[in-house]
Amino acid sequence: xxxxxxxxxxxxxxxxxxxxxxxxxxxxxxxxxxxxxxxxxxxxxxxxxxxxxxxxxxxxxxxxxxxxxxxxxxxxxxxxxxxxxxxxxxxxxxxxxxxxxxxxxxxxxxxxxxxxxxxxxxxxxxxxxxxxxxxxxxxxxxxxxxxxxxxxxxxxxxxxxxxxxxxxxxxxxxxxxxxxxxxxxxxxxxxxxxxxxxxxxxxxxxxxxxxxxxxxxxxxxxxxxxxxxxxxxxxxxxxxxxxxxxxxxxxxxxxxxxxxxxxxxxxxxxxxxxxxxxxxxxxxxxxxxxxxxxxxxxxxxxxxxxxxxxxxxxxxxxxxxxxxxxxxxxxxxxxxxxxxxxxxxxxxxxxxxxxxxxxxxxxxxxxxxxxxxxxx
Amino acid sequence: xxxxxxxxxxxxxxxxxxxxxxxxxxxxxxxxxxxxxxxxxxxxx
Numbered sequence: 001x002x003x004x005x006x007x008x009x010x011x012x013x014x015x016x017x018x019x020x021x022x023x024x025x026x027x028x029x030x031x032x033x034x035x036x037x038x039x040x041x042x043x044x045x046x047x048x049x050x051x052x053x054x055x056x057x058x059x060x061x062x063x064x065x066x067x068x069x070x071x072x073x074x075x076x077x078x079x080x081x082x083x084x085x086x087x088x089x090x091x092x093x094x095x096x097x098x099x100x101x102x103x104x105x106x107x108x109x110x111x112x113x114x115x116x117x118x119x120x121x122x123x124x125x126x127x128x129x130x131x132x133x134x135x136x137x138x139x140x141x142x143x144x145x146x147x148x149x150x151x152x153x154x155x156x157x158x159x160x161x162x163x164x165x166x167x168x169x170x171x172x173x174x175x176x177x178x179x180x181x182x183x184x185x186x187x188x189x190x191x192x193x194x195x196x197x198x199x200x201x202x203x204x205x206x207x208x209x210x211x212x213x214x215x216x217x218x219x220x221x222x223x224x225x226x227x228x229x230x231x232x233x234x235x236x237x238x239x240x241x242x243x244x245x246x247x248x249x250x251x252x253x254x255x256x257x258x259x260x261x262x263x264x265x266x267x268x269x270x271x272x273x274x275x276x277x278x279x280x281x282x283x284x285x286x287x288x289x290x291x292x293x294x295x296x297x298x299x300x301x302x303x304x305x306x307x308x309x310x311x312x313x314x315x316x317x318x319x320x321x322x323x324x325x326x327x328x329x330x331x332x333x334x335x336x337x338x339x340x341x342x343x344x345x346x347x348x349x350x351x352x353x354x355x356x357x358x359x360x361x362x363x364x365x366x367x368x369x370x371x372x373x374x375x376x
Numbered sequence: 377x378x379x380x381x382x383x384x385x386x387x388x389x390x391x392x393x394x395x396x397x398x399x400x401x402x403x404x405x406x407x408x409x410x411x412x413x414x415x416x417x418x419x420x421x
Binding site: 196199200203327330331333334337338340341351352353355356358359362366 | 377397
């Protein structure tokens with residue numbers, strides 16, 4: 001899969017508390033620039049990949065709806081034989097979709113996936129996202145893309161409501177792609193304990209509701225811990241397609257490894273970042289010393305762009321997120337093990353290595369986190 | 377947050393007694409990424 005992000009506008013009507021885009025302006029991408037990008041990426045992608053994802057980005061992308069529509073029409077007409085290989089996506093704040101846009105999205109829902117940023121129940125969403133909850137037509141997204149998750153971001157302000165927000169979204173029928181906000185200040189005393197309390201609530205919730213698909217945060221792949229550890233390999237596999245299977249274009253049409261590096265996001269000159277790359281496999285020695293011996297290094301979430309934004313180093317992680325993920329991994333392993341036991345082995349019957357990974361994580365992190373409790 | 381001793385034993389026993397098959401299937405987050413990315417992934421299904 002080749003993922004291409006095209007920044008169609010720098011405009012946004014919101015001011016979300018965790019937004020990593022340092023520059024907002026009234027600039028839009030021109031159709032001429034967009035056409036050049038589409039020709040380049042589609043011709044390149046068709047030779048190498050089975051699927052090309054074209055994601056429209058902002059700001060709020062639907063503030064340049066006309067360009068989005070033109071781009072989709074251009075591709076549909078210009079590449080008629082390749083329609084099945086090209087998909088369109090956008091993540092929207094949901095607040096600017098008028099009747100015409102909704103009609104167009106509905107008519108194109110099979111080729112254009114429109115994801116919604118939704119941070120939970122009204123109070124949390126409003127806290128994070130400029131009091132915009134009441135402006136969103138939730139049912140529109142549920143009806144048109146019922147199997148696709150909303151994008152929920154957790155901030156320091158809403159961490160205390162993590163469980164309630166997840167449960168509320170599930171009660172509405174949404175699946176959830178959930179992560180902690182990156183590139184922001186998580187240095188808040190008590191966050192670890194707050195997270196543990198929230199995870200305890202979610203453990204009980206998910207075990208008692210086995211048919212609900214885990215939010216992505218808690219859907220850790222424990223098999224990776226075991227299989228890659230056994231290989232004795234000291235190379236880590238790149239977590240995303242940054243710079244290879246993935247690229248991004250800013251409104252001027254300049255190409256970057258991903259959208260995090262765009263000038264409006266990072267605030268750094270193009271020439272400084274355009275050649276940044278992360279190898280498909282890289283040595284563990286590039287990582288923080290604390291990470292090198294961590295049980296979770298093979299599965300730890302890693303946004304290379306956020307790392308670069310915070311530390312000028314793609315491999316250096318925010319250690320607050322590190323501490324969060326240890327707790328998340330324990331909760332995930334507990335949920336999946338308990339579901340397995342409770343359902344009389346019928347759940348997850350298919351992966352012995354996955355459960356070996358669960359046991360390894362439980363054993364190694366129990367010792368570490370218990371010491372963590374003692375030192376508080 | 378942790379499994380208790382009994383639960384750990386049950387899992388270990390199930391592994392030792394071959395009560396959990398090893399089957400190739402997609403488990404956990406999509407192999408394309410870890411879900412941190414702000415980009416939306418069409419492989420979610």
